[in-house]
Amino acid sequence: MKKKKLIKFDIVHPSEYLEQKKKKWKDLDSISAEEYRNRLIKLRSNYSDFYTYHLNKMEDWEAEEFFLLDDTYLFKIAEELFGKSHALRRFRYGYNKRLKLNPRKWRNYVVDKYIQKFKPDVIFARSQPIPSAFWQRYRKHTLLVARLSARLPHAWHPNDWDLIYTDQPDFRTFFELHGVKTILNDQGFDSRVAGELKAGDNNSDIVFIGGLGTENFLNRTLFLNEVAKELENFKWWGYWWKYGGDGRALKDFPALQKTFHGFTSGLEMFQIYRNSAIVVNDYVDTANGIGFNQRIFEVMGSGGFMLTRDAPNLKDHFPMDLFVTYKNKEDFKEKVSYYLQNSVEREKIAKNAQDFIFENFDYTRIVREFSSDLITELQKKFG
Template sequence: MKHRLLKFDIIHPTEYLDQKKKEWTDLDKLSLAQYRERLIKLRSNYSDFYTYHLNKYEDWTAEEFFLMDDVFMEKVEQELLGNKAKLKRLKFALKKTKRFKVTDRIWHEHLIRLYIAQFKPDVIFVRSHPLPSSFWKRFRENNLLVARLSARLPKRWHPNDWDMIYTDQPDFKTFFELHGVTTVINDQGFDKRIVDELIERPKKHDLIFVGGLGMQNFTKRTHFFNTIAKETDFTWCGYWWRHGGGDGRTLEDFPALAKTFKGSTSGLEMFQLYKDSKIVANDYVDTANGIGFNQRMFEVMGSGAFMLTREAPNFEKDFPPGIFGTYTDEKDFIQKVNYYLSQEEEREAIAKKGQEFILSNYDYSRIVAEFKQDLEREISAVKS
């Protein structure tokens, strides 16, 4: 029997996708399949790292569906409804609200339901969570509902709305299992294809950080990098978290960070930025509780870059020595930066060793093989 999986994800950060869409002048000419492939080739977020490797198995068919993208939803609408889309939207609005207008969110949710009905998946894998979990719960009767959660609990999300949850956070696993939900610790990873997509060229940057900052979930590392930005030749690419919470301070309240900010980046451009840098800094979100296992670690090392990351208690268990540099505080970080900038041969040897370790142990072909086994076990359990 052939299984079908539909994976829901986003391009992250959204500011990066907005910029790319401004650069693309041929969007009207692209079909849904062509536009999906263009998004995948950005290599942003989790790209097709799960679906590509799952499709290698003869008994699986997997496809990407990108949320929070109006262009993608317009392509979905055109494929499902064709030239009658506007009329059908009007009829839907009259039926749904008794008005002549319905919000984009409600319409997009309707299109997702139609697309699921057409694709007929037996597994719905929600890798990012911009929609409430109660929306997905309605598909549970005919589909195995699988979520993956790493950073923080989303709003309007409950573990009991899912059949199985993947996470790389031990605290999350404990919490979800207390709710009686099958929870699996699954690794972060790196796709070997990216190595062949990167350009080998001289280093352009001494010290960079790529990621989110802000006063919600990133408070500690925001203060940390603000100090670093004052003391080093520091470059930061990413985004400032603006989605509520925190103490209301903006990027402008941190002049050193604002001065070093170079805009958003993601995907292959981000991987190339890692490769073009002598030192890539890493720190963890507040909810990680000091555990070093975030996606950036695998992306940086997989790209062949040298990583300087905050010391964490799990390193001795999870990683061999000599594949990255570590620091304990601001003073130690600055000392390590100065040292490794002056020791090119040692720095590059560590980066090479780190890349070899990631490619040998954390390629998505291995991660998806385990993912496939988990899914098939749960599907069999449901049917029995």
């Protein structure tokens, strides 16, 4: 039986983290596109190969990752497609007199040529900066699938997709009002990652990893700013959202600036979760108080102890012995004080959480359902 082909477009997030890694990699000029792709996958950033790996384990699929927002990756793909001299000329000057390519058009040109070569049955745009109208050129012969759990991307419209996945009920309602089939699918954790982490004793750090800023992150930014003022062992890694908001920068929050430890992602982030005493979780403003973000699964899957903001939906999805919740700052401080002094109880909760995630939210199950959905939709669209 001929395998169905899927190409997943994704990014390493945050991009500053990848730039830090690339400065340390001295062999970038000598490795192939495939070797570089595998190196990016092994970072375990964002969604890594959690979908494509498990699809490739099935007899129905051939799946591949494509990393956008990385000039090195695009350059290597261009070399593979066009040859070294051709790719170098396009990359160095950013345009070509005949094709009039600026850097963005050059990226789209490379993506287009790679899709033509790969001939996918499914294009899965998990997280990408290209306007959704770009993908319409493939709609006649390809199932266009998106997954969205945060803000709506720029120049993105639900009607440009055949199928949309989300973990946000409000998004599903919005997309279905546009007449687009939308499926609520779970976030998860790939149990392979736990085996890639190092064992280590927990320290006494209280940590947060994620985006902050005054647009979409305002409420948790203000909350964590107060936490940073009052808890001397609080640390955070992540990025500051620079777009929109009220114009305030990280320097306008001295407590957060003082406790900021830079960019992290992937395995390094998961290792911080495992080693820290308490991992703080809070939700973006657009979640409307619903607690089901990616961090929940990453912290618990890593074996970390999570203190998360209370949300009405948590009890519907999780036993309540997997983490601890807080309602406000005073409740938060009381929980921190208690669990810092009760490490055995803390570690038991973290172990319960990891076992539960492995059993119920591993990508083996998530991707099996994903595959079934795609096969059904391919049959509906193409027969």
